[in-house]
Amino acid sequence: MSIYTLGIDIGSTASKCIILKDGKDIVAKSLVDVGAGTTGPSRAISDVLENAHMKKEEMAYTLATGYGRNSLEGIADKQMSELSCHAMGAYFLWPNVHTVIDIGGQDAKVIHIENGTMTNFQMNDKCAAGTGRFLDVMARVLEVKVSDLDKLGAQSKKRVPISSTCTVFAESEVISQLSKGTNKIDIIAGIHRSVASRVIGLANRVGVVPDVVMTGGVAQNTGVVNALQEGLGVEIKTSPLAQYNGALGAALYAYRKATK
Amino acid sequence: MAKVVSPGVQALRDVVEKVYRELREAKEAGEPVGWSSSKFPCELAESFGLHVGYPENQAAGIAANRDGEVMCQAAEDLGYDNDICGYARISLAYAAGYRGANKMDKDGNYVINPNSGKQMKDADGKKVFDENGKPVMDPKTMKPYATTDNIYEIAALPDGEEKTRRQNALHKYRQMTMPMPDFVLCCNNICNCMTKWYEDIARRHNIPLIMIDVPYNEFDHVNEANVKYIRSQLDTAIRQMEEISGKKFDEDKFEQCCQNANRTAKAWLKVCDYLQYKPSPFNGFDLFNHMADVVTARGRVEAAEAFELLASELEQHVKEGTTTAPFKEQHRIMFEGIPCWPKLPALFKPLKANGLNITGVVYAPAFGFVYDNLDGLVKAYCKAPNSVSIEQGVAWREGLIRDNKVDGVLVHFNRSCKPWSGYMPEMQRRFTKDLGIPTAGFDGDQADPRNFNAAQYETRVQGLVEAMEANDAKKGN
Ligand code: SF4
Numbered sequence: 001m002s003i004y005t006l007g008i009d010i011g012s013t014a015s016k017c018i019i020l021k022d023g024k025d026i027v028a029k030s031l032v033d034v035g036a037g038t039t040g041p042s043r044a045i046s047d048v049l050e051n052a053h054m055k056k057e058e059m060a061y062t063l064a065t066g067y068g069r070n071s072l073e074g075i076a077d078k079q080m081s082e083l084s085c086h087a088m089g090a091y092f093l094w095p096n097v098h099t100v101i102d103i104g105g106q107d108a109k110v111i112h113i114e115n116g117t118m119t120n121f122q123m124n125d126k127c128a129a130g131t132g133r134f135l136d137v138m139a140r141v142l143e144v145k146v147s148d149l150d151k152l153g154a155q156s157k158k159r160v161p162i163s164s165t166c167t168v169f170a171e172s173e174v175i176s177q178l179s180k181g182t183n184k185i186d187i188i189a190g191i192h193r194s195v196a197s198r199v200i201g202l203a204n205r206v207g208v209v210p211d212v213v214m215t216g217g218v219a220q221n222t223g224v225v226n227a228l229q230e231g232l233g234v235e236i237k238t239s240p241l242a243q244y245n246g247a248l249g250a251a252l253y254a255y256r257k258a259t260k
Numbered sequence: 261m262a263k264v265v266s267p268g269v270q271a272l273r274d275v276v277e278k279v280y281r282e283l284r285e286a287k288e289a290g291e292p293v294g295w296s297s298s299k300f301p302c303e304l305a306e307s308f309g310l311h312v313g314y315p316e317n318q319a320a321g322i323a324a325n326r327d328g329e330v331m332c333q334a335a336e337d338l339g340y341d342n343d344i345c346g347y348a349r350i351s352l353a354y355a356a357g358y359r360g361a362n363k364m365d366k367d368g369n370y371v372i373n374p375n376s377g378k379q380m381k382d383a384d385g386k387k388v389f390d391e392n393g394k395p396v397m398d399p400k401t402m403k404p405y406a407t408t409d410n411i412y413e414i415a416a417l418p419d420g421e422e423k424t425r426r427q428n429a430l431h432k433y434r435q436m437t438m439p440m441p442d443f444v445l446c447c448n449n450i451c452n453c454m455t456k457w458y459e460d461i462a463r464r465h466n467i468p469l470i471m472i473d474v475p476y477n478e479f480d481h482v483n484e485a486n487v488k489y490i491r492s493q494l495d496t497a498i499r500q501m502e503e504i505s506g507k508k509f510d511e512d513k514f515e516q517c518c519q520n521a522n523r524t525a526k527a528w529l530k531v532c533d534y535l536q537y538k539p540s541p542f543n544g545f546d547l548f549n550h551m552a553d554v555v556t557a558r559g560r561v562e563a564a565e566a567f568e569l570l571a572s573e574l575e576q577h578v579k580e581g582t583t584t585a586p587f588k589e590q591h592r593i594m595f596e597g598i599p600c601w602p603k604l605p606a607l608f609k610p611l612k613a614n615g616l617n618i619t620g621v622v623y624a625p626a627f628g629f630v631y632d633n634l635d636g637l638v639k640a641y642c643k644a645p646n647s648v649s650i651e652q653g654v655a656w657r658e659g660l661i662r663d664n665k666v667d668g669v670l671v672h673f674n675r676s677c678k679p680w681s682g683y684m685p686e687m688q689r690r691f692t693k694d695l696g697i698p699t700a701g702f703d704g705d706q707a708d709p710r711n712f713n714a715a716q717y718e719t720r721v722q723g724l725v726e727a728m729e730a731n732d733a734k735k736g737n
Pocket of ligand 1: 451
């Protein structure tokens with residue numbers, strides 16, 4: 001009989017779930033655009049079960065991760081940090097991975113991996129620069145959608161530096177560029193490089209060993225990914241499952257638990 | 261309810277209580293009293309029989325009593341920058357006359373809504389008191405909401421109802437009733453923030469400042485030029501203390517104080533060394549509390565005796581294979597930096613949940629000043645954590661990690677203490693490279709609770725645990 005496990009990743013800005021069959025096939029996934037402290041987690045859970053046409057009772061083991069993991073007591077059998085889950089998820093998708101860069105809604109982390117397990121990591125400090133929140137703030141100032149930043153930035157022809165390391169300072173830097181008449185598109189590319197440069201600092205503290213994989217919502221922004229590749233001088237792999245990576249890792253750990 | 265503690269721990273608590281009590285009594289008796297930085301050679305003032313208080317220890321206590329935020333805010337309102345060390349901000353506000361106080365409305369009732377500044381009312385518009393008619397507490401801290409008041413302002417009021425009410429509202433625990441200084445003793449082996457902090461107090465109160473300048477040491481030894489430079493400053497300090505105390509320097513007494521300080525230091529180091537046992541007979545977190553003795557009472561024989569008593573208790577635990585740690589030790593970590601005093605429960609929670617025993621604390625042995633003559637004293641005081649080179653700092657810690665069998669390092673990036681936090685990323689890199697152990701850093705503050713977030717901290721601790729487990733699995737444990 002097959003073993004089904006559920007991985008739940010409650011981030012600060014999104015809730016994600018994955019149901020895995022026998023620790024290798026993804027049966028269903030779900031994503032709700034709000035995270036910890038909202039209805040997001042319960043909606044994501046019912047969505048994923050519905051997509052799989054299954055009931056919660058059919059899950060052999062449920063593991064929760066992410067910033068809101070501890071709010072799922074009673075629902076999940078165990079909680080683990082998103083660090084290990086991201087390591088595990090990335091290892092499943094890319095068995096040669098040694099470095100994971102994960103940029104989420106309110107934190108950025110770089111994880112070193114040996115044989116699928118995390119052996120070292122660095123996370124951002126309290127500052128929001130270099131996280132998804134930074135991009136949200138900038139998109140608002142520029143009056144564009146966060147999801148459009150990617151393709152707009154790709155059209156940039158001119159290098160505009162956004163050098164402030166603080167989100168609020170960078171916001172005023174962007175405003176002054178706008179009032180100088182600088183093209184929005186070039187500013188956006190500058191913002192992508194600015195996020196990348198913060199994360200490069202973290203990455204160098206851990207040490208960058210290929211394969212390098214990027215996960216988390218921001219991995220969908222090729223502008224940031226390219227800026228990271230340029231800055232680190234290595235190829236960075238991403239996947240359409242990037243945003244589900246934490247949930248995937250959680251489902252994989254759940255499988256380990258279920259079969260132990 | 262206060263927990264029952266062992267006779268050794270009780271003796272240590274009594275010593276600190278006595279230091280503060282004697283300080284208050286000396287002030288009341290009209291003797292000159294001082295404030296001193298924690299790594300000023302305490303042997304000097306002690307030999308003159310001068311009583312001193314320690315603002316760093318005081319600020320830690322104020323923060324642990326949850327008045328850190330209001331005191332920091334009071335300092336900021338005076339114009340001190342929010343970036344200044346939290347201990348300094350608390351102390352500067354205190355020096356300017358600010359004290360933690362229960363928050364009241366203008367009728368003298370305790371305010372319980374901190375936002376509106378008014379008392380909370382029930383549905384019938386009645387003020388909310390508990391069944392005994394006592395003011396309602398802050399649900400988080402179970403204390404009346406705190407604010408600050410100023411003792412000079414209160415003193416200037418005419419006698420009457422308002423004056424009494426405001427006086428009664430002041431917090432009266434020992435750190436909040438430390439007497440104002442008549443002189444200050446500053447040794448900048450701690451950090452340079454200290455220099456300006458003490459200059460400020462000396463100027464505000466127009467009192468003598470005795471300053472010992474200790475140069476940053478980039479070598480693994482202290483060179484003779486520095487020893488000479490610092491010894492000549494000690495000579496000046498002695499002359500200044502003669503003036504302040506009106507007494508002549510007594511070499512025999514000084515000698516005795518040095519002996520006491522050495523005895524305390526040795527007993528303290530012995531206590532710290534019990535963390536080398538696996539499992540450890542106590543939780544290293546306790547050392548943060550016992551530090552109060554080593555800071556405020558190094559030169560006293562009672563402190564030495566109390567530490568010796570504690571050491572003998574620990575010896576007994578080792579023999580019997582028991583521990584005073586409140587949980588089973590699963591991993592052994594080094595805690596780097598000063599704890600977040602206002603957030604001790606939040607700090608402790610994930611450590612307890614994951615069985616993380618602290619068996620390495622650099623902060624602790626950093627106070628074990630052992631020497632055998634005056635030059636030795638000078639050299640010992642040159643070796644404070646922030647005044648030695650990074651290589652020396654790494655060597656100390658890596659020794660501790662090996663001896664105390666540490667599996668991972670938790671680093672407090674302390675927004676108050678820039679010197680200490682600034683060199684940590686490089687040290688973290690070295691620990692992993694040299695010893696193959698994982699490290700994790702979190703943001704926080706030793707005194708200002710506004711710089712700490714429990715959820716972020718928990719994720720980092722959990723990450724560290726998972727990395728240590730992976731390390732164990734690799735080693736086949
Ligand atoms: S050493 Fe750090 S914590 Fe101590 S006074 Fe200096 S800045 Fe503050």
